[in-house]
Amino acid sequence: MYDAIKKQDKELFAALEGEETREREGLELIPSENYVSKAVREAQGSILTNKYAEGYPGRRYYGGQEFTDQAEAFAIERVKKLFGASFANVQPHSGANANIGMYFALLQPGDTVLGMDLSHGGHLTHGHPVTYITKFFNFVRYKMKDVETGEIDYDDMLAVAKAHKPKIILAGFSAYSRELDYAKFVAIAREVGAYAVIDAAHIAGLIAGKAAKNPFDYGFDIMTSTTHKTLRGPRGGIILTRESEELAKKIDKAIFPGLQGGPLMHVIAAKAVAFSEALHPSFQTYAAQILTNAKAMEAVFKANNVRMLGGGTSNHLILADVFGSLAIPGKVAEKVLDTVGITLNKNVIADDTRSPMDPSGIRFGTPAITTRGFTEKESTRVAELMLQALQGKDDEVTLKAVHQEIKDLCAKFPIPDTFV
Ligand SMILES: Cc1ncc(COP(=O)(O)O)c(C=O)c1O
Structure with missing residues (x-):
């Protein structure tokens, strides 16, 4: 080696x-770390690091894309199958980028997001004041009702949603140990006309491995995730869309050219490998x-x-x-x-x-x-x-x-x- x-x-x-x-x-x-397979590491250390591939499969800015297109298409098809999504963007360089891209796709400056309180388990990218996204968007919070059981205060969530009219109800966490009631999230989102988004970074592997509920089965619109935690892939991000082609197109634009330049094709190839491993029984x-x-x-x-x-x-x-x-x-x-x-x-x-x-x-x-x-x-x-x-x-x-x-x-x- x-x-x-x-x-x-x-x-x-x-x-x-x-x-x-x-x-x-x-x-x-x-809990956010894991060991990847040798195949994932080989893909990540592969020749694809040499290639610029701005754009998406079949729609690139440079020539010479026959093999990058294949690698990205493998990743997209596999991750769609894994989570039951209709569309997938596998280009976010990280979980943070996936979330920033998702915000810019779904929101206008000044819009509001209702996410989990950071001290109750939410992530920095869910609106911590130290992050730049808080200069563009407004973040309001829900919390646990009872920290001894972990139950979320869904009544308060609805009240806050009605008062602040968020465009996104954001589920997901970095430090919370219970399963969320996805049906309640979606019901509240529908009631106030918001998108239901799950940041599944921590639990993506549990969902993919069918050890946890899949938020798409409850009507969530979008799922963002990292690929390197429970999902056991290379360090990176993804954004999945359950159904709406219009939303998926906005997400693609937000990631490139909105937020990133050339995709990390070697990492995307490694994502493809990890997704095939996660599809294995x-x-x-x-x-x-x-x-x-x-x-x-x-x-x-x-x-x-x-x-x-x-x-x-x-x-x-x-x-x-x-x-x-x-x-x-x-x-x-x-x-x-x-x-x-x-x-x-x-x-x-x-x-x-x-x-x-x-x-x-x-x-x-x-x-x-x-x-x-x-x-x-x-x-x-x-x-x-x-x-x-x-x-x-x-x-x-x-x-x-x-x-x-x-x-x-x-x-x-x-x-x-x-x-x-
Ligand atoms: C819920 C959640 N979202 C997003 C991220 C950010 O991922 P990354 O470190 O790849 O930017 C993390 C990472 O800890 C996370 O736990």
């Missing part, structure tokens, strides 16, 4: 080797196991009286209030777990009394360990080891023993190269 880089660029080679070891010998619990087994493993971890945290936002999980992630339950700030927990080979992130919890840089919670999930082949047994053990490390954070001997067991687990479950 990396033969040419090794010869040519020793510094970078050392960094890549370091990351190889880090990923091999440590456990990845960040084995992906459904994978998606189901992600949930089973998250439940196994939930059981350990529950048994140890650690408060989880939403009372636990129905998806791939858990948000634990480690400050409230163990008197350990999220930042400290992240650091302690890092020292024993477990990577996760500190996270704000709903109505956090602490600051975003030093919050009360940690967020972790099972997509990557499930790719590694972990079942309930190993997931349970990982949760136990996490609590052992946190409770014994000042005891060198405990931390050493936990780290050794994590290394042993990683050696027993190497990161696979193929999934189908």
Whole structure:
């Protein structure tokens, strides 16, 4: 691996080797990360990186597109099949770009979006004041009614929608552990004449693997997503349209030429590979196991009286209030777990009394360990080891023993190269 880089660029080679070891010998619990197949990496490292392909298949600005057109058409057809969409744009460079393109396709400056409160699980691109989109559009919020069950306050959502007349009702999240009531979202959107949009970045793999409900089955108009989280593809974005050709055309224009230049054809080829992997029956087994493993971890945290936002999980992630339950700030927990080979992130919890840089919670999930082949047994053990490390954070001997067991687990479950 990396033969040419090794010869040519020793510094970078050392960094890549370091990351190889880090990923091999440590456990990845960040719920937005995963391991891709060798085929995805080959496509992403392929010759298609050389080609400019501004435009869309059959309608490009430059010549020499017979093979780029094929690669993009494969990605489009496969992802449409995977999610039951009528139209797909596979060019967004990232999830953020997919959302920005979607906003510019559906809104005029000054229009309003009703999205999930950021401290209750929504993403930066759903209208955080630090993002430029808030200079163009107005964002209003819905929240959970009860942070202990995770139930969304749909009555308040309707009241806010009636008061602010949003053009988009936006479902989707980065840090929320329950399934949404899609029928209610769509009913509210229809009542106020808004588009129903789901940002499925976190749960796209669960939907594709039929372990979670598909928002299109409930009438959502648009789905945006990343391709690199539970979907287990290369880093990138997509925008899918359930039915309306008019909306799909607006989205295509918004992405190119509205927002981006040349598409990353090597990444689009890698998306095509990942979508074919997700269409394989084995992906459904994978998606189901992600949930089973998250439940196994939930059981350990529950048994140890650690408060989880939403009372636990129905998806791939858990948000634990480690400050409230163990008197350990999220930042400290992240650091302690890092020292024993477990990577996760500190996270704000709903109505956090602490600051975003030093919050009360940690967020972790099972997509990557499930790719590694972990079942309930190993997931349970990982949760136990996490609590052992946190409770014994000042005891060198405990931390050493936990780290050794994590290394042993990683050696027993190497990161696979193929999934189908
Ligand atoms: C819900 C959601 N939307 C969008 C994004 C942005 O994706 P990217 O990091 O690819 O821009 C994320 C990433 O964390 C996300 O969780």
